[in-house]
Amino acid sequence: MPASTANLGPGFDSIGMALDVWDDARAEVTDGGLVVEARGNGAGEVPLDGSHLVVRSMRAAWEALDVAPPAGLELRYTGAVPHSRGMGSSATAIVAGVALATALAGHELDDAATLAFVNDVASSIEGHPDNASASVYGSVTVSWADVLEGPDAPRDWHTAVLRPHPDVVPVVIVPAQRLSTATARAALPESVPLAVAARNSGRAALLAHAITTEPSLLMPATLDALHQEHRRSAYPDSMALVDALRDAGVPAVISGAGPTVLALASRFALSAVHDVARGGEVLELSVPTHGITPMSR
Numbered sequence: 335m336p337a338s339t340a341n342l343g344p345g346f347d348s349i350g351m352a353l354d355v356w357d358d359a360r361a362e363v364t365d366g367g368l369v370v371e372a373r374g375n376g377a378g379e380v381p382l383d384g385s386h387l388v389v390r391s392m393r394a395a396w397e398a399l400d401v402a403p404p405a406g407l408e409l410r411y412t413g414a415v416p417h418s419r420g421m422g423s424s425a426t427a428i429v430a431g432v433a434l435a436t437a438l439a440g441h442e443l444d445d446a447a448t449l450a451f452v453n454d455v456a457s458s459i460e461g462h463p464d465n466a467s468a469s470v471y472g473s474v475t476v477s478w479a480d481v482l483e484g485p486d487a488p489r490d491w492h493t494a495v496l497r498p499h500p501d502v503v504p505v506v507i508v509p510a511q512r513l514s515t516a517t518a519r520a521a522l523p524e525s526v527p528l529a530v531a532a533r534n535s536g537r538a539a540l541l542a543h544a545i546t547t548e549p550s551l552l553m554p555a556t557l558d559a560l561h562q563e564h565r566r567s568a569y570p571d572s573m574a575l576v577d578a579l580r581d582a583g584v585p586a587v588i589s590g591a592g593p594t595v596l597a598l599a600s601r602f603a604l605s606a607v608h609d610v611a612r613g614g615e616v617l618e619l620s621v622p623t624h625g626i627t628p629m630s631r
């Protein structure tokens with residue numbers, strides 16, 4: 335399962351993009367007991383019992399499938415996605431759990447209906463679909479729920495997959511600082527004025543066009559009105575870097591809930607990104623055209 339970057343500016347809680355950094359998860363049914371092994375990012379930090387996010391996600395998937403959990407389970411997880419940086423580690427882990435449980439229940443992970451199920455369950459567990467859908471499908475994803483209004487959390491998530499323009503190179507600048515998504519979400523207002531929502535809708539629609547067809551429009555297309563400024567005090571250094579990159583003509587945003595910064599650079603602007611971002615961990619990545627990749631043993 336790949337990492338993901340969410341929002342890309344105005345696509346708050348709807349637009350995501352897969353990033354070429356991969357977690358690896360393997361599971362085996364046993365006669366009894368639970369064994370969890372964690373390697374790489376998260377090792378020594380995540381719990382190794384039934385409260386592990388992947389195990390919880392597997393249980394939720396079996397419940398959604400109306401399948402009894404097996405007597406025993408061995409889970410081996412190797413994490414490459416950094417935690418709490420805004421690169422979707424929790425969604426990657428949730429997608430892994432839902433995909434593993436679905437496969438163990440006998441469903442083929444390259445089947446469109448199975449992927450749609452994994453996408454729906456994983457997005458529901460995460461609470462917003464942008465990261466999970468990108469990890470499930472790869473590429474750029476636009477996700478929506480059947481329910482547009484109402485007090486309950488939306489259910490029945492769906493996703494359209496868009497192919498990014500080949501000139502767009504995602505570059506992430508990953509700070510050492512961590513920020514949990516829950517903390518960053520707590521900084522957001524309950525509601526925004528209609529005019530602000532309308533302006534943001536226009537930018538999000540433009541983003542879908544710019545990232546697939548006309549990357550020269552990425553600068554206006556990545557301007558967000560819903561979340562970044564509200565969270566500025568949670569990641570001041572990252573916002574300063576976003577501002578400096580944009581001043582240098584590079585479309586830059588906060589990746590997910592931060593604090594990682596995402597630059598959607600053209601191949602010609604890569605040196606400008608490296609010049610401005612000097613000091614951080616700068617990774618030039620690609621966008622995988624597939625998400626969950628089942629591996630035979």
Ligand SMILES: Nc1ncnc2c1ncn2[C@@H]1O[C@H](COP(=O)(O)OP(=O)(O)O)[C@@H](O)[C@H]1O
Binds near residue numbers: 386388416418419
């Ligand atoms: N591979 C994993 N195994 C277990 N828990 C994980 C894994 N990846 C992420 N998590 C949990 O998710 C948390 C990070 O999620 P979150 O705050 O949403 O940040 P992000 O998804 O941007 O990395 C971690 O602190 C950990 O509790």
Ligand SMILES: N[C@@H](CCOP(=O)(O)O)C(=O)O
Binds near residue numbers: 340348465591
């Ligand atoms: N739309 C969410 C995205 C959170 O992404 P993450 O990678 O930080 O988990 C938000 O902005 O809260």
